[in-house]
Amino acid sequence: MRDILPALYEWYAAGSPFGLATVVAVDRSAPRDPGAAMAVGPGDEIVGSVSGGCVEGAVFELAREVIASGEARLETFGYSDEDAFAVGLTCGGEITLLVRRVSAADDPAFAAVAESVAAGRPVTLATVLDGPAPRGATLAVRPDETPAGSGTPGSAASTGPDGAPGSAGPDGAAPAPPGPTDPDAGAVGSLGSGGLDAAVAADARGELAQGATGRRHYGPHGERREDAVTVFLHSFAPPPRMLVFGAIDYASAVARIGAFLGYRVTVCDARPAFATPERFPAGVEVVVDWPHHYLSGTTTDARTVICVLTHDPKFDVPLLEEALRRPAAYIGAMGSRRTHDDRLERLRAAGVPEHELSRLRSPVGLDLGARTPEEVAVSVAAEIIALRWGGSGLPLTAGGGAIHPR
Template sequence: MLDIAQELSQWLEEGRAFAVATVVGVSGSAPRGLGAALAVDRDGNAVGSVSGGCVEGAVYDLCTQALEGDGRSVVERFGYSDEDAFAVGLTCGGIVDILVTPVTADAQVLTVLRSALGDAARNGSAALTRVIRGPAELLGKSLLVRPDGAYEGSHGDDHATLDGTVAAEARALLEVGRTDTVEISEDGSHCPGGLTLLVEVNMPPPCMIVFGAIDFAAALVRVGKFLGYHVTVCDARPVFATRARFPDADDIVVDWPHRYLSRTETDGRTVLCVLTHDAKFDVPLLHEALRMPVAYVGAMGSRRTHADRERRLREAGVGERELARLRSPIGLDLGARTPEETALSIAAEIIAARHGGTGIPLTGAQMPIHRAAGELAVLRAVLGAA
């Protein structure tokens, strides 16, 4: 639901009543993941999507029915129909569970959702928990949990222990920036039991830092923004690092790349793209970058440039394990020629690295299109051994 926070925050400000349908369970091949949402107001206006089209009409109807109901949340399952592939269902073969929650002026979840949507609309860090399986009186109950462990909301007067346990589980997922489901006991113990919760995490946008204010960088900035990154361009040459050349960048920094990176906060979602292919910039920068716990480090250059760069980095004391993290030459082999095509190849490699993709064509491949983390680890091991 937090993926449509901007629109829903506006609806709340306008006093609209609406129902929101959220993907709370996915099995097999399904087009949208946990937390994807569709909302419908009393006038029939809709925002968001839960399936990319497969079951949108049926979920839309569920939302309109929820607005006329008793205010309770409900969970419905949608899957593929072998008898009639054109019936309401997921023709891709997957199964999704949808939580439908009415949000009206007297809804118990209104205060928590207002805070959660407001935080998400401002790109704040917070986790929204909702009961998606359990006793009817708890279904849909919510907490908003912040990074320091403080929380808003309650599961009821008799569930103080449950509130604390849910907040702790949500905080753990918030620390790693992952939306997921959690199973706990109704009495508040951490053991799997009678309750399942969706913990929907919202984090500020991840950072992409592009080093080297060249024409390829301008195209990569545009792609990075499209993918939802906060994009910074850094170059030591003020004549190139200008707003006129990079109107789409969030920040433009004129400084030596390694010096800027050393004082910049990064995290496990940060991607670093080194496009300067100039040893005096690249070597000290990569010496710093390859020792940081970031998601991706890529460097542009020919194979000859890469070999020379690796030699210089070894001489500078960079170890083999650190060098193995370097994606160079940067990008996937798409046959790219133009700056835009090259930016696309870099973005494709970043996405593959983030989600554990192989980068091979799906046509003719036998592996599932949507895979869990454990399946990805096995697949990478098999392909690595092949």
């Protein structure tokens, strides 16, 4: 949903209700992952996709119905569903969608999510799917310590006899549903119960750093040993970083494809004549600094991609010493096999142990026979994607079984 949020927020800010369909579950070889979204707005304008074209026509009609009625719908489309087969879900899998109406009048959580994503701050949108809670109710959870489920920031949730936050009290009466939380607090909106809000907010914060998205089950008031209420947690962690070192012609192509894949891209080079913003796509940060100095002063995490394109020992060796000792999803270095062998010897001489050297992907990229900078960028991106998802890098025709195993 991240890619369509700007359009959705324009409708929201203008006071125009829209129908939002979100993939909340998939089975077998479904075409889109949980979190994929499609919306129908003013004038029947459509943005986004939930199936790559298989069921969009049916979802369009559902969204129009939901806009008119205001009642959220949970629908499953799959090969075994005759209605879904009629609209063309031919991939052999199933997708479950929540379709709900969104408007500024009744969904403060949406604004909190859109504003957090636009500012690059992590946030999770929790939405009730099923059970004894209002379907389609939402809670936006930010990573701070303010307890959710209360109109007063900092107020504590009640605790029931079973230890669940907000459970029914000794007289058996459920606590009254809270109003929307303060927009400046850690949570905005409500799922209908203070206890449910508190339990969901705690889980959302615990998994936000990993960008976890999926269904969770609770009791009506947040009891963790029950599964009466199904809640969909959609995490929006800030985009992962791609750090490209060496402002050569290949760097521009790698930066472009990195931005296309959703990375926040930084290009760094010690040579001011090469490290100029005009040589790189709009939105790419360009830094003039010695690569290892810059890397030592910046933040990386387990999602960060590091591409070393300098293939010059005076840059490569100190940079890779630093890179191989810090968290990163991918560390690739450009160069011939001879350059790679020389680089390894220099790194060993610098004291880098073998278990750290084993993280280095060099020569960088998959063997696609690439020649041009753009083709090389595709091979680098292919290797990053394969490593992220455990792909073999082989042609799909060479394998068997499900293309997207679950």
